[in-house]
Amino acid sequence: MEAFLYDKLESGAVKCRLCGWRCTIQPGKRGVCNVRENRNGTLESLVYGRAISYAVDPIEKKPLYHFHPGAFTFSIATVGCNFRCNFCDNWSISQERQIVGDLMLPEEVVFNAQRMKCSAISYTYTEPTIFFEYAYDTAKFARSEGLLNTFVTNGFMSPEAIDMVSPYLDAATVDFKGSADPAFYKNFCGITSVEPIFDSLLEMKRKKIFIEITNLIVPGEGDGKEPYKKLLNWILDNLGPDTPLHLLRFFSSYRYEGTETTQPSLLEEYWQMASDAGFHYVYLGNAPGHKYENTRCPSCGKMVIERFGFEVAKIHLTGKRCAFCGHEINIIL
Ligand code: SF4
Structure with missing residues (x-):
């Protein structure tokens, strides 16, 4: 698939604008990531799907x-x-x-x-x-x-x-x-x-x-x-x-x-x-x-989300607020 976010250069090379490397890639070559290749002046993603x-x-x-x-x-x-x-x-x-x-x-x-x-x-x-x-x-x-x-x-x-x-x-x-x-x-x-x-x-x-x-x-x-x-x-x-x-x-x-x-x-x-x-x-x-x-409320210090590993054991929130003191927690529910 043709890649997004790149520029074609006059020389036939391409410049990828996807990440901080901003690779200039010569025909037939790949970028640092090894999954984007210059095929005849078109940058292709090799891993689509x-x-x-x-x-x-x-x-x-x-x-x-x-x-x-x-x-x-x-x-x-x-x-x-x-x-x-x-x-x-x-x-x-x-x-x-x-x-x-x-x-x-x-x-x-x-x-x-x-x-x-x-x-x-x-x-x-x-x-x-x-x-x-x-x-x-x-x-x-x-x-x-x-x-x-x-x-x-x-x-x-x-x-x-x-x-x-x-x-x-x-x-x-x-x-x-x-x-x-x-x-x-x-x-x-x-x-x-x-x-x-x-x-x-x-x-x-x-x-x-x-x-x-x-x-x-x-x-x-x-x-x-x-x-x-x-x-x-x-x-x-x-x-x-x-x-x-x-x-x-x-x-x-x-x-x-x-x-x-x-x-x-x-x-x-x-x-x-x-x-x-x-x-x-x-x-x-x-x-x-x-x-x-665990997550503790920054205001009252009580535990608002109890976890074990990747498991959530208990949530003590009322909406986005601490169930104990009402402080708003930075959370998306
Ligand atoms: S490393 Fe890959 S994604 Fe990043 S600029 Fe180079 S070709 Fe593009």
């Missing part, structure tokens, strides 16, 4: 804790990614060089979501930006059928892509790694600038897309306190203290196999820093049963 992975997930698994808690979402992915993270949990599909996957066109994705009683579709597991045309057409059709759409993204998108999908995109989980430390992104993800991620967040905010943020704390090079403080300040200044923030525990995988797991005590220290900085909703991820999985 090719679902490599699909499953029903609790929306909490994305993670989205403040967006339709307890809902189920139909999750899909294609192969490919615009990052090269050494520690990728889904490396077998994100770094797959062959274009493989089951044929599942947008209408079938929506049909499957409805059949499985899901109220949303999530574009996830790999980076949705690189299968943008597939995600866009699916999201548009899903919206017409009354379903919600969410992206789980590394945020390295272009503002043009966000602008285009925004009429159909309800929520996004934007995943940071190593607290957005530029050196960490360069050495462990192959990314030379983190600025496009922050630009994306601002564009999502402008488009009123509901945002939750994760930060994967990788022990060693990815657990610096200074970059973390900087990230906290940026989020507070630009998105506000009501932004849900998930601190994710790292488990070794891929080229990082055999390395240390993030200790819960370190995550708790980071939790405290965010809390002291003024964040109202901070969570520990990949730590089932931990007390910081």
